Amino acid sequence: MTAMLSVKDLRLAFGEGAEARTVLHGISFEIARGQAFGLVGESGSGKTTVLRCLAGQYRHWQGQVTMNAEAYRGERSPAHASRAQMVFQDPYGSLHPRHTVRTALAEPLRVQGLDRIDERIDEVLQQVGLPVAFRFRYPHQISGGQRQRVAIARALILKPPLLLLDEPTSALDVSVQAEVLNLLADLRAQHGLTYLLVSHDLGVVAHLCDRLAVMQQGRIVETLSTDALCEGEAQHEYTRTLVAAAEA
Amino acid sequence: MTTSTLAAPPVGAWQAWRAEATATARKLLANPLTAIGVAVIAVLVAVALFAPWIATHDPLRQDLSAALLPPSSAHWFGTDEFGRDVFSRLVHGTRITLFIVTLVTVVVGPLGMAIGVVSGYFGGRVDLVCMRVADVFLSFPSLVLALAFVAALGPGLDHAVLAIALTAWPPIARLARAEAMTLRQADFIVAAQLQGASHLRVLCRHLAPLCLPSVLVRLTMNMASVVLTAAGLGFLGLGAQPPLPEWGSMISEGRRYMLDSWWTVAAPGAAILAVSMAFNLLGDGLNDALDPRQSS
Amino acid sequence: MNDLLQVQGLQVAYGTTAVVRDVSFSLGREKVAVVGESGSGKTTVGRALLKLLPQQARISAQRLQFDGIDLLRASERDMQALRGRRLSMIMQDPKYSLNPVMSIGRQIGEAVQHGERLSKAECAERVEALLARVHIREPKRVAGQYPHEVSGGMGQRVMIAMMLAQRPQLLIADEPTSALDVSVRQEVLVLLDELVAEQGLALLFISHDLNLVRHFCDRVLVMYAGRIVETLAAADLAHARHPYTQGLMAALPSLRQRRAVLPVLQRDAAWSAP
Numbered sequence: 094m095t096a097m098l099s100v101k102d103l104r105l106a107f108g109e110g111a112e113a114r115t116v117l118h119g120i121s122f123e124i125a126r127g128q129a130f131g132l133v134g135e136s137g138s139g140k141t142t143v144l145r146c147l148a149g150q151y152r153h154w155q156g157q158v159t160m161n162a163e164a165y166r167g168e169r170s171p172a173h174a175s176r177a178q179m180v181f182q183d184p185y186g187s188l189h190p191r192h193t194v195r196t197a198l199a200e201p202l203r204v205q206g207l208d209r210i211d212e213r214i215d216e217v218l219q220q221v222g223l224p225v226a227f228r229f230r231y232p233h234q235i236s237g238g239q240r241q242r243v244a245i246a247r248a249l250i251l252k253p254p255l256l257l258l259d260e261p262t263s264a265l266d267v268s269v270q271a272e273v274l275n276l277l278a279d280l281r282a283q284h285g286l287t288y289l290l291v292s293h294d295l296g297v298v299a300h301l302c303d304r305l306a307v308m309q310q311g312r313i314v315e316t317l318s319t320d321a322l323c324e325g326e327a328q329h330e331y332t333r334t335l336v337a338a339a340e341a
Numbered sequence: 342m343t344t345s346t347l348a349a350p351p352v353g354a355w356q357a358w359r360a361e362a363t364a365t366a367r368k369l370l371a372n373p374l375t376a377i378g379v380a381v382i383a384v385l386v387a388v389a390l391f392a393p394w395i396a397t398h399d400p401l402r403q404d405l406s407a408a409l410l411p412p413s414s415a416h417w418f419g420t421d422e423f424g425r426d427v428f429s430r431l432v433h434g435t436r437i438t439l440f441i442v443t444l445v446t447v448v449v450g451p452l453g454m455a456i457g458v459v460s461g462y463f464g465g466r467v468d469l470v471c472m473r474v475a476d477v478f479l480s481f482p483s484l485v486l487a488l489a490f491v492a493a494l495g496p497g498l499d500h501a502v503l504a505i506a507l508t509a510w511p512p513i514a515r516l517a518r519a520e521a522m523t524l525r526q527a528d529f530i531v532a533a534q535l536q537g538a539s540h541l542r543v544l545c546r547h548l549a550p551l552c553l554p555s556v557l558v559r560l561t562m563n564m565a566s567v568v569l570t571a572a573g574l575g576f577l578g579l580g581a582q583p584p585l586p587e588w589g590s591m592i593s594e595g596r597r598y599m600l601d602s603w604w605t606v607a608a609p610g611a612a613i614l615a616v617s618m619a620f621n622l623l624g625d626g627l628n629d630a631l632d633p634r635q636s637s
Numbered sequence: 638m639n640d641l642l643q644v645q646g647l648q649v650a651y652g653t654t655a656v657v658r659d660v661s662f663s664l665g666r667e668k669v670a671v672v673g674e675s676g677s678g679k680t681t682v683g684r685a686l687l688k689l690l691p692q693q694a695r696i697s698a699q700r701l702q703f704d705g706i707d708l709l710r711a712s713e714r715d716m717q718a719l720r721g722r723r724l725s726m727i728m729q730d731p732k733y734s735l736n737p738v739m740s741i742g743r744q745i746g747e748a749v750q751h752g753e754r755l756s757k758a759e760c761a762e763r764v765e766a767l768l769a770r771v772h773i774r775e776p777k778r779v780a781g782q783y784p785h786e787v788s789g790g791m792g793q794r795v796m797i798a799m800m801l802a803q804r805p806q807l808l809i810a811d812e813p814t815s816a817l818d819v820s821v822r823q824e825v826l827v828l829l830d831e832l833v834a835e836q837g838l839a840l841l842f843i844s845h846d847l848n849l850v851r852h853f854c855d856r857v858l859v860m861y862a863g864r865i866v867e868t869l870a871a872a873d874l875a876h877a878r879h880p881y882t883q884g885l886m887a888a889l890p891s892l893r894q895r896r897a898v899l900p901v902l903q904r905d906a907a908w909s910a911p
Contacts, residue, residue, distance in 0.1 A: 149535065200533065201537075268674060
């Protein structure tokens with residue numbers, strides 16, 4: 094079975110010539126269809142940068158990326174939109190402040206030229222557990238957790254097989270985080286989605302993901318299954334430090 | 342961060358929008374100074390609309406036997422040197438003032454915003470070219486450019502308006518550009534791009550609506566200076582040509598008789614003052630009402 | 638134990654909305670955590686003690702005493718004499734709490750000079766000593782740097798150094814490690830620990846992270862909707878009795894205890910009842 098996402102030797106540098114700063118030093122990993130894969134690391138490790146490359150925000154990377162059996166070169170097109178969508182970290186920044194929930198959810202459908210807009214919106218709102226009456230609210234009228242649900246709904250409405258998650262719960266309260274994590278786990282089980290989750294929180298990654306890669310300063314230092322991690326089988330010293338800090 | 346409470350959840354897109362607009366309007370009018378500004382502008386618009394019915398006399402009819410009469414019950418603001426009723430000329434002058442202000446705003450607003458937003462969003466070479474062009478226009482004082490236009494094309498209201506508009510768009514563009522530059526990195530913009538939205542769509546549906554508030558505020562404040570510039574041009578004889586009752590040219594014509602017949606200058610002067618002040622107050626109030634950071 | 642800070646019936650209201658309701662606790666030379674989620678009022682409590690809330694806030698209490706001084710009746714001038722000197726605060730993100738246009742050395746120097754006249758050389762010496770005290774290697778070099786040139790962890794240590802300059806008796810730390818990486822967090826906590834032990838500081842540690850305060854603090858006050866719902870020793874957190882505390886502890890995803898579904902906190906209206 095071909096992998097859903099395959100990244101080989103992803104490299105990225107900013108600046109030119111002598112001032113070039115390499116941010117990613119050859120990242121490679123694979124995610125099978127329906128799997129959840131975590132990228133763990135601290136700030137500056139490059140994990141969010143990997144996500145941005147896959148979302149098309151940075152184009153000047155080198156390497157080979159295959160998404161859903163098609164080669165990907167960093168373009169941002171409607172075709173790519175139906176392959177991969179992203180959920181962002183900050184619920185306050187990821188929704189347009191002047192668009193109602195309905196407008197925000199209708200936008201991807203309009204761009205793709207799809208029909209039955211209201212039907213699809215209702216369907217996706219139900220999937221994320223939000224009442225249909227929320228359609229006409231503005232972001233500042235709903236809570237952080239609810240905003241994040243809308244963001245997830247927006248990512249799902251095009252039914253992409255791959256979901257890129259950038260620290261989706263780190264800006265949420267603990268109790269709300271639990272709800273959103275449960276929701277994400279449910280959605281994956283129900284729709285067979287593939288997740289690439291970026292987080293600094295090992296607990297969150299362990300809850301959602303089957304496998305994970307630990308990044309440090311632009312390199313993957315270790316790739317292992319979550320089971321192995323929880324049973325203390327981490328080999329690399331840095332991974333062990335992270336585990337120790339998480340279990341403390 | 343607190344979420345605002347809803348009295349009753351909106352059930353339609355129109356309802357939601359209306360609720361927001363009402364809330365903003367209420368915030369706007371809560372400030373007494375702003376309310377005064379809005380009232381004055383409302384009066385201005387009403388007077389301009391109903392000018393023929395409000396004016397007591399024909400603004401263009403001359404009656405040399407009744408020249409330079411002081412304010413009385415027959416002529417509320419007296420008469421000018423040709424015996425024309427000053428009040429009626431003032432009233433009809435509101436139409437000209439509104440015409441100038443509206444025309445300039447309608448040209449400058451969209452043009453400035455379009456250039457600014459495009460410039461800020463794309464950055465790089467597009468930004469460079471747009472801003473250098475803006476710099477060229479910014480370096481002209483509007484009055485000097487108006488003089489140049491008039492010298493080239495001949496005096497007249499339309500040419501004056503064109504001259505004012507050409508020098509008024511760069512500040513709007515700069516403002517829109519600054520907002521666009523801050524916002525283009527926002528997650529919701531990235532999300533829109535990720536959905537495959539074209540640049541045009543992102544600019545029009547996502548970016549521009551957010552740049553609108555500060556541009557609107559700037560435009561209303563610009564209106565005050567437009568009124569003054571138009572009056573200045575009229576004063577120099579470059580704007581509205583006689584016998585049109587434009588306020589600035591009224592002051593210019595009344596200048597000679599100012600010492601004895603103060604009403605010929607005081608009335609149009611006071612009108613210009615009131616209207617400029619009103620636009621400034623409105624702009625201030627709009628700034629407070631639309632600025633999300635200032636919500637109480 | 639002679640309690641340094643005594644709070645009884647603290648109430649903070651904005652207009653008709655009470656943000657902090659009937660909060661009572663005392664603080665001696667120990668580490669006490671105030672834990673809660675957003676909107677619980679924990680940050681407001683911290684700022685109310687220093688009277689650093691916006692003008693619209695109305696603070697009232699049966700008792701608000703710091704070392705015998707009635708904070709409630711203290712004038713702004715009295716508070717200014719207390720703030721920074723005897724009652725100090727460090728905040729979450731050094732990016733926002735340090736002045737970006739002044740060098741680090743100069744900012745600490747300002748804190749050092751506060752109330753004392755020192756020569757430039759003496760001041761520089763003190764600044765370097767303070768930086769060394771917070772385990773910053775190469776204090777001289779760092780003193781010349783600007784806040785944006787140092788990492789988050791170092792910035793936080795600079796804040797602690799600034800706070801130390803005046804040798805306060807009580808330190809309020811408002812989420813001091815939330816903006817820091819996991820590995821750096823420990824360093825800052827270890828530093829705070831040392832200072833508490835060495836200088837007999839009283840520490841009020843405001844945080845949303847239960848796990849963090851569990852191992853770091855002596856006592857924990859759990860806040861919900863403006864009230865303290867439970868007060869317990871940090872070691873007893875596993876045996877918390879209030880359902881909110883229990884719910885918070887259970888909702889955390891943990892490496893050791895993996896569950897398919899995380900228990901979701903069921904909010905009870907009774908918790909915020911008067």
